[in-house]
Amino acid sequence: MTLRAHQTTGTGAHIGFRVKIGTISNTRLGLDQRPTGGLYKTEYTQLSDALCQARKIAAMIKTVSLSALAALAFGVMAPPAVAGDAAAGEGNWRSCRSCHAITDNAGTVIQRGGRTGPNLFGLPGRAVASFAGFNYSAPLVEYGATGAVWTEELFAEYVTDPTSFLRTHLDNTSVRSPMSFRMRSGAEDMWAYLESVSPAAE
Numbered sequence: 001m002t003l004r005a006h007q008t009t010g011t012g013a014h015i016g017f018r019v020k021i022g023t024i025s026n027t028r029l030g031l032d033q034r035p036t037g038g039l040y041k042t043e044y045t046q047l048s049d050a051l052c053q054a055r056k057i058a059a060m061i062k063t064v065s066l067s068a069l070a071a072l073a074f075g076v077m078a079p080p081a082v083a084g085d086a087a088a089g090e091g092n093w094r095s096c097r098s099c100h101a102i103t104d105n106a107g108t109v110i111q112r113g114g115r116t117g118p119n120l121f122g123l124p125g126r127a128v129a130s131f132a133g134f135n136y137s138a139p140l141v142e143y144g145a146t147g148a149v150w151t152e153e154l155f156a157e158y159v160t161d162p163t164s165f166l167r168t169h170l171d172n173t174s175v176r177s178p179m180s181f182r183m184r185s186g187a188e189d190m191w192a193y194l195e196s197v198s199p200a201a202e
């Protein structure tokens, strides 16, 4: 189970969980903590996949104390998921190819692909929505303006469901991502592949 947490506003926190249980992978669950009149209101938002699994996780999360959640919200992370397999990621490039290419700074094509989405060269460690000349959507630009940088955690969350990623991070349920693709599995392998063809992140 991977666990990530971040603060969305000065007064609340959002904690997202991604889990793999048995044959059901990438069940995702968001947990929002918002102070309401001095008391914390806890909302469980089941974002995808099997509801019953999510309920089990919700029950498990209920046992985590609020102070532990607060600690998580301020940056204490669970150990990272098992490292991905770059070769498997490369094998999966076909799912990105229709919209993305990988072209290095000298113009050498590493992966041919479409131009609906930005060049993914150097993505690890790159600022969100920062590929020069690409016409990003307003919500991704807004999120990029927070100074966010692509990490494996953020990448996995994004490619699994770009629209819910934006909704969570911008705390706005009406935004929609123009990336109409959801990666159902293998995000960590794709990340490993992108790292393998990119200059080392500073």
Ligand code: HEC
Pocket: 095, 096, 097, 098, 099, 100, 116, 117, 118, 120, 123, 127, 128, 129, 130, 131, 135, 136, 137, 138, 139, 140, 141, 155, 158, 159, 177, 178, 179, 180, 181, 183, 190
């Ligand atoms: C149907 C087209 C489409 C497919 C398929 C697609 N993407 Fe995208 N992707 C986009 C678009 C369009 C954007 C720009 C989103 C925006 O402006 O909000 C984007 C943005 C991104 C970004 C943000 C980049 C940045 O510069 O901040 C990442 C990361 C990304 N895609 C990864 C992937 C990966 C990995 C795959 C394959 C598993 C993939 N995408 C498949 C269309 C696609």
